[in-house]
Amino acid sequence: MRGWYEDANIGDEWRIGAHAFTRDAIIEFAREYDPQRFHLDEEAAKHSMFGGLCASGWHVAAASMRALVDFRAAGFAEMAARGETPPPLGVSPGIANLRWPVTTRPGDVVDFFARVLDKRETKRPAWGIVGFRIWGINQNGKEAISYENRPFVARRGG
């Protein structure tokens, strides 16, 4: 998440940050990337299956990325302040089990979390793979998004 491969322990969990979903941001994202009426227009959304305006699932996913990036940047800054070298970033082969159990509405504030699920070394001595579950809980305690990410994470001395 924000350290080296060796620093990741299965079960480690972090609150990585919150994202507030405004009506305007929901509509702006949807206009560009998901122009369905229930993401665009409050009146039309009332007559949709969602019963009201809600955020594109891809908007919620993008917001989780923003929280992750900010959280990691803060962690790397702390490491640098302690005179430690932050690890190089590794790519992620992909995302699994991306789900949106409840819709995200204007005014919702989603708190994002990460937990270490698993870790393993790779054939390349510089890199391991760490499995994270990433999820978001809204102000009503409901899960707004959940997925797994297994990025390459740099190994010390690798």
Next chain:
Amino acid sequence: MRGWYEDANIGDEWRIGAHAFTRDAIIEFAREYDPQRFHLDEEAAKHSMFGGLCASGWHVAAASMRALVDFRAAGFAEMAARGETPPPLGVSPGIANLRWPVTTRPGDVVDFFARVLDKRETKRPAWGIVGFRIWGINQNGKEAISYENRPFVARRGG
């Protein structure tokens, strides 16, 4: 994709539309949702693992949604023009195996496709589930994104 459950045949494939990724759009998306240097700054990106500016993976995913929404809207309009009733939209329980095999760069044009992988009825007579593979191929013939989506699709007379 754009019809009723009964209309989906395993192996059906569509080109659903293209998306051009401009430098400005890549940076704009990243500023809001994925502010890492290789998505934000051309000069800094040269010294990153990507060797140059590239789009956030979530930007590419969002662009695939835009292509899907536009494609479906066009299909529904054609149905309506023929006097047919477009099906009600169903929710998607989630996305599986989301991958970005190659990075997307400024100037890339990604062509998005969809193929029917599988289909099954549910206990609810109004709804089936159709499995789609969605993927995008850039102007060099390389796969920029791939995932599976299994939304509920309305059944005729359901």
